[in-house]
Amino acid sequence: MNNVQEESSRDQKKYRRRLQILEIARGIIATKGLRSLKVRDVAEAAGCSVGSVYNEFGDFDGVILTVNRETVQALTLRLVAVPAADPVRQLYGLATTYLEFFAEHANLLRSLFEHRMEDDRPYPDDILQMVMDAFALMHPPLVRLLPNADDVQIALLSRTLFSAVHGIISLGLEERMVAVPPQMLRQQVEQFLDAHLGGLGILPLR
Amino acid sequence: MNNVQEESSRDQKKYRRRLQILEIARGIIATKGLRSLKVRDVAEAAGCSVGSVYNEFGDFDGVILTVNRETVQALTLRLVAVPAADPVRQLYGLATTYLEFFAEHANLLRSLFEHRMEDDRPYPDDILQMVMDAFALMHPPLVRLLPNADDVQIALLSRTLFSAVHGIISLGLEERMVAVPPQMLRQQVEQFLDAHLGGLGILPLR
DNA sequence: GAGTTAAATGAACATTGTTCAAGTGAGTAT
DNA sequence: ATACTCACTTGAACAATGTTCATTTAACTC
Numbered sequence: 326m327n328n329v330q331e332e333s334s335r336d337q338k339k340y341r342r343r344l345q346i347l348e349i350a351r352g353i354i355a356t357k358g359l360r361s362l363k364v365r366d367v368a369e370a371a372g373c374s375v376g377s378v379y380n381e382f383g384d385f386d387g388v389i390l391t392v393n394r395e396t397v398q399a400l401t402l403r404l405v406a407v408p409a410a411d412p413v414r415q416l417y418g419l420a421t422t423y424l425e426f427f428a429e430h431a432n433l434l435r436s437l438f439e440h441r442m443e444d445d446r447p448y449p450d451d452i453l454q455m456v457m458d459a460f461a462l463m464h465p466p467l468v469r470l471l472p473n474a475d476d477v478q479i480a481l482l483s484r485t486l487f488s489a490v491h492g493i494i495s496l497g498l499e500e501r502m503v504a505v506p507p508q509m510l511r512q513q514v515e516q517f518l519d520a521h522l523g524g525l526g527i528l529p530l531r
Numbered sequence: 532m533n534n535v536q537e538e539s540s541r542d543q544k545k546y547r548r549r550l551q552i553l554e555i556a557r558g559i560i561a562t563k564g565l566r567s568l569k570v571r572d573v574a575e576a577a578g579c580s581v582g583s584v585y586n587e588f589g590d591f592d593g594v595i596l597t598v599n600r601e602t603v604q605a606l607t608l609r610l611v612a613v614p615a616a617d618p619v620r621q622l623y624g625l626a627t628t629y630l631e632f633f634a635e636h637a638n639l640l641r642s643l644f645e646h647r648m649e650d651d652r653p654y655p656d657d658i659l660q661m662v663m664d665a666f667a668l669m670h671p672p673l674v675r676l677l678p679n680a681d682d683v684q685i686a687l688l689s690r691t692l693f694s695a696v697h698g699i700i701s702l703g704l705e706e707r708m709v710a711v712p713p714q715m716l717r718q719q720v721e722q723f724l725d726a727h728l729g730g731l732g733i734l735p736l737r
Numbered sequence: 738g739a740g741t742t743a744a745a746t747g748a749a750c751a752t753t754g755t756t757c758a759a760g761t762g763a764g765t766a767t
Numbered sequence: 768a769t770a771c772t773c774a775c776t777t778g779a780a781c782a783a784t785g786t787t788c789a790t791t792t793a794a795c796t797c
Contacts, residue, residue, distance in 0.1 A: 334795090335793085335794050335795075339744080373745075374745060376746055376788085377744080377745055385785065441645075444567075447707075485699055485723055488698045491702065492696070492701065492702075495698065496694040501654040521726055524728065524730025540763085541764080541775080569754090570753070571753075580778060581777090582778070583775080649754095
């Protein structure tokens with residue numbers, strides 16, 4: 326039972342620390358990259374022992390995967406908030422929103438796409454599914470714009486188009502590779518959509 | 532001076548072992564992924580001490596980067612061999628050749644695009660330049676197909692288009708993500724080019 | 738308050754990248 | 768042929784980092 330001095334139960338404390346660990350890990354990944362994430366740094370910053378990190382997440386991959394899971398969730402929140410009134414604007418909105426999110430959280434996105442599991446353990450299915458779902462968000466507007474097309478074809482097209490946008494953005498923001506200026510990148514993505522939608526018989530925005 | 536028993540000078544031995552180390556490292560990356568590459572494994576397989584690996588490559592990143600360098604070189608060789616007679620076919624050829632190469636050497640390509648340097652050391656410029664140059668191989672055919680376009684615009688378009696193809700392929704081959712069947716992926720890439728070239732006012736192949 | 742149990746601890750261990758003092762041997766000079 | 772030199776090799780030791788677990792702690796229960 327709770328008394329006055331203890332403001333939180335054991336579970337609440339545990340949960341708070343879990344969040345704290347995740348926040349610290351996310352901060353390190355975001356600012357210094359996944360490769361700079363170290364168990365001891367996280368434990369020290371969270372004011373606990375390394376054992377506690379393992380107790381909470383099983384292994385270190387568990388911390389990374391949880392951060393990655395939350396990254397997809399945050400991305401999805403941003404993407405589903407794109408207005409759906411005009412399907413063409415929605416497609417542009419999805420692309421530029423992805424660009425904005427990627428630019429704001431480049432290292433978190435890289436952690437999501439580049440992290441490899443130890444040995445041959447499989448990547449968690451739920452994360453993969455969330456990524457696939459996010460990439461499928463172009464499906465509804467495409468259905469509206471191509472009412473005569475096969476639904477399976479559109480599903481494929483949706484993934485293809487989003488993957489293409491992903492490629493343009495992820496390589497464009499790759500500072501290793503003489504990065505493209507961010508404003509130019511937006512223009513690049515939009516021009517890409519102009520041409521591609523045009524080629525699909527859809528009247529583009531410009 | 533050489534005698535009969537020693538078939539090679541010191542330098543030749545050194546060079547041979549360098550090649551051997553690279554071959555072993557490449558094999559491990561290709562079959563088990565970059566994360567499974569270990570100095571001791573490489574040294575043991577090459578029949579030398581870990582110190583010799585360091586002596587030859589400076590640090591372990593040096594081995595990885597040399598493998599990556601050779602990967603881009605091999606990729607470039609394949610891409611420049613694409614026939615240039617018909618610029619439209621050349622564009623399709625570049626894309627499908629990239630797909631083939633990526634499918635054959637998925638882990639080597641991932642090593643190239645996903646490897647991050649320790650700390651904040653910069654990625655070697657020559658490798659970045661080679662990647663950029665490879666991605667610029669769509670420039671000449673695009674110039675021929677869009678004679679009235681600004682050359683800078685075409686340079687941008689070339690990189691955008693290749694980046695898009697890269698995104699489609701790298702995510703499509705990502706076995707983590709319920710990979711797309713390989714033959715379907717080729718069709719996907721070609722349909723992508725159909726639509727995009729069409730949108731650019733270029734008559735596509737199909 | 739005593740007992741139970743989940744959680745925390747951190748030292749010890751395992752793995753892996755890195756260094757370096759000592760040894761080796763191919764080339765060279767005499 | 769012998770001695771010398773110096774670049775290269777070696778592998779043990781070290782450093783950094785992920786992982787485990789016997790012990791301790793403290794929250795909860797009765």
